[in-house]
Amino acid sequence: MIRKHTRRxxxxxxxxxxxxxxxxxxxxxxxxxxxxxxxxTIILGTKNFPEEFILGQLYKQALEAKGFSVxxxxxxxxxxxxxxxxxxxxxxxxxxxxxxxVQDVFHHTLSAKTAAGTYKLAKQLEATKGFxxxxxxxxxxxxxxxxxxxxxxxxxxxxxxxxxxxxxxxxGGFPECKTRNTCFVGYTKQYRITKATFVPLAGIxxxxxxxxxxxxxxxVFSTDPPLGKGSKYxxxxxxxxxxxxxxxxxxxxxxxxxxxxxxxxxTVNAVSALLxxxxxxAMNKAVIVDKQSAAKVAGAFxxxxxxx
Amino acid sequence: MSGPVIPKFGExxxxxxxxxTFCPGWVRDHWNDTLGPALVQHIELTAIAxxxxxxxxxxxxxxxxxxxxLEQPFGIFSALLYTIPSLALFQLLVPFTGLTVTTVEIAxxxxxxxxLFPNIVAGLRSAPPDVLEAARGMGLTQRQLLTRVxxxxxxxxxxxxxxxxxxxxxxxxxxxAFLLPQxxxxxxxxxxxxxxxxxxxxxxxxxxxxxxxITCDLALVALRRVLVPWNRV
Amino acid sequence: MTLADAANLHTFVDAGRFVGDHPGFLATKALEQLELSGxxxxxxxxxxxxxxxxxxxxxxxxSVAIGTSIVGRALPSLVLIAAFLTILGIGFVNNMVALAVLxxxxxxxxxxxxxxxVDRDAVEAARGMGMTGRQILRRxxxxxxxxxVFTGIRVAAVTVVATAPIAAIAGGxxxxxxxxxxxxxRLAGVLGASLCVMALSAAxxxxxxxxxxxxxxxxxxxTTLGDDPARKELT
Numbered sequence: 001m002i003r004k005h006t007r008r009x010x011x012x013x014x015x016x017x018x019x020x021x022x023x024x025x026x027x028x029x030x031x032x033x034x035x036x037x038x039x040x041t042i043i044l045g046t047k048n049f050p051e052e053f054i055l056g057q058l059y060k061q062a063l064e065a066k067g068f069s070v071x072x073x074x075x076x077x078x079x080x081x082x083x084x085x086x087x088x089x090x091x092x093x094x095x096x097x098x099x100x101x102v103q104d105v106f107h108h109t110l111s112a113k114t115a116a117g118t119y120k121l122a123k124q125l126e127a128t129k130g131f132x133x134x135x136x137x138x139x140x141x142x143x144x145x146x147x148x149x150x151x152x153x154x155x156x157x158x159x160x161x162x163x164x165x166x167x168x169x170x171x172g173g174f175p176e177c178k179t180r181n182t183c184f185v186g187y188t189k190q191y192r193i194t195k196a197t198f199v200p201l202a203g204i205x206x207x208x209x210x211x212x213x214x215x216x217x218x219x220v221f222s223t224d225p226p227l228g229k230g231s232k233y234x235x236x237x238x239x240x241x242x243x244x245x246x247x248x249x250x251x252x253x254x255x256x257x258x259x260x261x262x263x264x265x266x267t268v269n270a271v272s273a274l275l276x277x278x279x280x281x282a283m284n285k286a287v288i289v290d291k292q293s294a295a296k297v298a299g300a301f302x303x304x305x306x307x308x
Numbered sequence: 309m310s311g312p313v314i315p316k317f318g319e320x321x322x323x324x325x326x327x328x329t330f331c332p333g334w335v336r337d338h339w340n341d342t343l344g345p346a347l348v349q350h351i352e353l354t355a356i357a358x359x360x361x362x363x364x365x366x367x368x369x370x371x372x373x374x375x376x377x378l379e380q381p382f383g384i385f386s387a388l389l390y391t392i393p394s395l396a397l398f399q400l401l402v403p404f405t406g407l408t409v410t411t412v413e414i415a416x417x418x419x420x421x422x423x424l425f426p427n428i429v430a431g432l433r434s435a436p437p438d439v440l441e442a443a444r445g446m447g448l449t450q451r452q453l454l455t456r457v458x459x460x461x462x463x464x465x466x467x468x469x470x471x472x473x474x475x476x477x478x479x480x481x482x483x484x485a486f487l488l489p490q491x492x493x494x495x496x497x498x499x500x501x502x503x504x505x506x507x508x509x510x511x512x513x514x515x516x517x518x519x520x521x522i523t524c525d526l527a528l529v530a531l532r533r534v535l536v537p538w539n540r541v
Numbered sequence: 542m543t544l545a546d547a548a549n550l551h552t553f554v555d556a557g558r559f560v561g562d563h564p565g566f567l568a569t570k571a572l573e574q575l576e577l578s579g580x581x582x583x584x585x586x587x588x589x590x591x592x593x594x595x596x597x598x599x600x601x602x603x604s605v606a607i608g609t610s611i612v613g614r615a616l617p618s619l620v621l622i623a624a625f626l627t628i629l630g631i632g633f634v635n636n637m638v639a640l641a642v643l644x645x646x647x648x649x650x651x652x653x654x655x656x657x658x659v660d661r662d663a664v665e666a667a668r669g670m671g672m673t674g675r676q677i678l679r680r681x682x683x684x685x686x687x688x689x690v691f692t693g694i695r696v697a698a699v700t701v702v703a704t705a706p707i708a709a710i711a712g713g714x715x716x717x718x719x720x721x722x723x724x725x726x727r728l729a730g731v732l733g734a735s736l737c738v739m740a741l742s743a744a745x746x747x748x749x750x751x752x753x754x755x756x757x758x759x760x761x762x763x764t765t766l767g768d769d770p771a772r773k774e775l776t
Binding site for chain 3: 390391392393395396400475476478479480482483493497499500507510511513514517518521522525
Binding site for chain 2: 049074075076090203204205207208211224225226274275276278279282283286288289290291292293295296297300301303304305
């Protein structure tokens, strides 16, 4: 009696091990990717916030509609991190903000005096590194400093420089903001704000931190839905243009752009041309407030405009 | 010049816009594009980690069963591993194996290994000496002893180890999403970053993770009952 | 989040330098983490220890005591932290409660097993001597259950300290603030902070072990440091 059970148990144990090994083999086979043909595959990355997800999906779907194959790497990280991906060849294209290129990637203290000037300068700078800047979008999205309406009233805050009135306070922002000329460094230096402590916000949004009173002021983005009509937050004016001009233009490795030809650049530029302020704000709202997926929103927009 | 056509993207339900506690409508709408894929990715991550970890642990345990040398260093390794915050371990591996599933799997396999190895070894050792004596007396060879006596008697301990390993891996795999947009942790991280953290997404992805863990645990208990019906531990 | 830094042996050197360059900062962060972990552990003890002890004494509700651990293990720490953030806001309390939930399993199960598993003969003898139930609990079962109970507390404590870093994404502070922030502190900083977490876990382990030895009745001390077979199943 016992012998039959132990033999059955042993066989079962062996069978399980074999099954597990087969399963692993199948998964390994499924994950094994054929080697990419070098040079002409578009590896499109995005930074780590919804607006970039939308931009990434727009370019991705538009290119795929025209027959290009796109390897898509969403949510790589902030500027510093995605730049490393780009220069090391892990990706060869991503949408970037012109002012960020000039001030944060190439570390010029202040960008040019106009949006067009900023774009031209960014294009020249990227060309020196072997990257092409395709056309810029009509819309721009700059960093802005926001406080709750109550805080603005309490200290009489109208522009960033007024924050000095608040004495010692906590300033929240995404971690990289601490060292950026278009962000905390710019705010404190250009507006002579001496008593602010920077609080890096790695997991929660700046709005949540403002609401919870964890920070007095925070760095947010001008196209964010919470800043729309009837907002709970006050945006402080930036008369010195510390945050620069920030239209979006896709950075593409020059060799890849050349190899893919004018059809590629035309497809991408056609998408960029459509991205007005209203368009991007509407898409941001759909993704952030109405919780639609970026892919669906981008698809709907492209279809409505005949690009997908 | 007129601007682009901006289609209606469809307003979120009042539930979603008001951030009520739970919006079943959102779950239904986004099962296919968010929750479903995340669940599948999570199962894949776990299955690979437990599969590879089990094979490795099994081989190592068989070796350790004959030569006692492995256990001391292993004990130290496992004690160390569990004090490293898993988030840190993932980040430390990235420079070596990149931001890929491989990196996540190396970490997950390590955690699985340190759970399964001692359990399999203990299981193999659990055969009472008199039973082994009797078996030897009946003329069984060393290998037959292993396959017909020690392994079957190790099944409860092995399954016990598998239960802990599977549930642990499912739990740790959620943190992998901090680096790689895969698995059930990814919707949670995304939802946390919204201007108001999005409750429904957090609760549904969380419920899926917990449900997955409990389901696997129950399945393994059922498996043990099939394999060793006389053992009602 | 891709990572910009290469890693090699030099990273460990850099990590050491990071620790050496920021001792005050790291000490503040470590203290923050200890505060959070300590509060969470205290909350779990207040809730789970009495329940486990009483159930063990009455030899009732074993499925609850053991089931709690099983369910507790199935709750990913990230899920707990995220869920409690939505319920209790961003800061200290939400993370304290989330980590306390993690600590409950080992404490409840081990205190139950510890008290319920006390040698029946000893309990019988005590009853024979005329002790009431409460006296048995206080004078026989509790002292004899110390090894298992403390093991549970130790496991819970180390789990909480090692898990606390992830609470940084929800405003929990501590060394996690560095670990989730490679962008600001670089890989060397993350590694340095992780080493501090490991040191903290080890310190907590040793302190609690020392406390356990101090509290264990002399007659039991030899077994405390030896192999505890029940521990393998309950950790």
